Amino acid sequence: MAAVLKPPSPLPAPAPIRQLHHYAYRARDAEETRQFYEDILGLPLYHIIQSDHVPSTGEYCPYTHFFFRLQDGSFIAFFDLGDDQACEPSPNTPQWVNHISFRVDSVQALEDMKARLQAHGVEVLGVTDHHIFHSIYFFDPNGVRLELTAQQADEFQMLQESKTAHARLAEWTARKDQWRRDRAAGRATAPLKPQRNDRPEFSGS
Numbered sequence: 001m002a003a004v005l006k007p008p009s010p011l012p013a014p015a016p017i018r019q020l021h022h023y024a025y026r027a028r029d030a031e032e033t034r035q036f037y038e039d040i041l042g043l044p045l046y047h048i049i050q051s052d053h054v055p056s057t058g059e060y061c062p063y064t065h066f067f068f069r070l071q072d073g074s075f076i077a078f079f080d081l082g083d084d085q086a087c088e089p090s091p092n093t094p095q096w097v098n099h100i101s102f103r104v105d106s107v108q109a110l111e112d113m114k115a116r117l118q119a120h121g122v123e124v125l126g127v128t129d130h131h132i133f134h135s136i137y138f139f140d141p142n143g144v145r146l147e148l149t150a151q152q153a154d155e156f157q158m159l160q161e162s163k164t165a166h167a168r169l170a171e172w173t174a175r176k177d178q179w180r181r182d183r184a185a186g187r188a189t190a191p192l193k194p195q196r197n198d199r200p201e202f203s204g205s
Contacts, residue, residue, distance in 0.1 A: 020074045026087035027078035043068035101147035
């Protein structure tokens with residue numbers, strides 16, 4: 001008589017993800033990076049881990065891993081691998097795509113930080129109006145693009161935005177599936193444009 005297989009147990013529910021713990025980048029030089037994040041941006045150096053082997057993979061790679069703390073308890077962290085090499089940008093990705101954004105309290109705080117950064121010789125773009133938030137943009141000494149953001153939309157407006165997000169993404173996905181078929185058949189060569197332009201003031205029309 002064949003054994004009766006029990007159905008697999010239900011998977012546990014997703015654990016609540018409370019906040020970002022840290023985001024890590026490669027740094028060319030730890031002290032240069034500390035001066036930028038602690039002395040200019042005001043994020044305190046909080047923790048350092050040093051080793052010559054990577055705990056997750058076991059590979060040999062000497063490093064100093066150091067963390068700067070944000071006010072919500074999260075961190076931005078860096079690895080100095082001791083070779084004076086900065087992280088190289090991706091050759092197929094525009095520089096403005098990969099970035100990390102920190103939230104500040106107000107547009108005035110953006111203006112103040114812009115003045116502070118410029119006084120230290122840092123080139124700053126903005127203040128840019130994204131409707132639901134305003135931002136400035138700049139690069140750290142490692143070539144990491146950073147954004148400071150002042151939220152303008154309240155919780156109710158963001159909740160309303162969330163109600164249409166899945167439908168909009170589903171429409172994009174359906175259009176992209178068709179674009180892939182057209183591209184495979186030689187009928188599409190240009191990148192797919194979104195179905196809607198939320199920022200017509202920057203379209204040049």
